[in-house]
Amino acid sequence: MSPYAASKLACEALGHVYHHIYGLDVAMLRFFTVYGPRQRPDLAIHKFTKLVDAGKPIPVFGDGSTARDHTFITDILDGILACTKKEFGFEVFNLGESQTIRLDQLISLIESALGKKAGIDRQPLQPGDVPITFADISKAQRMLGYQPQVKAEKGIPLFVDWFRKNRH
16 A cells, blocks of 8 residues: 555556567566665665664654565675566566564664664654565566575674764
8 A cells, every 4th residue: 555566566567568569578666675886875774774884864754664564785686687687578576685673672673783882763653564575476486487596684783884884
């Protein structure tokens, strides 16, 4: 029940139409909370890392129990490349880590990687936000050989290392 989700579903419907009308092979890829080097600065991991590093509080919507399927960029790239090696007709693939991490756990990983404690600015939940996202990657595993390799416990320190080298 979110405009963001509805826009993604509409795009997939267009891909399906183009496949049937024009015979195009279309692989629609659903990315689950991608992060890593060069991540947009307005997205959570980059934003939180920058704020904690600067000693500023993090805006946390809700009690920290929301959970996301954070996926490191190299795992997403592996999935994209696998799609270029086969023809599917029309298929939709979930590309994610396939494990969730709670927001409070994510913040803890960022704190640990930075060696700094986060200040928390509690905010009410945002309308339309969902409590959990989770990628069922079984189809991508079966048809693409997709196997994510980078868990958040490894990926967050990799991101923080990149952040430290590129913060200015």
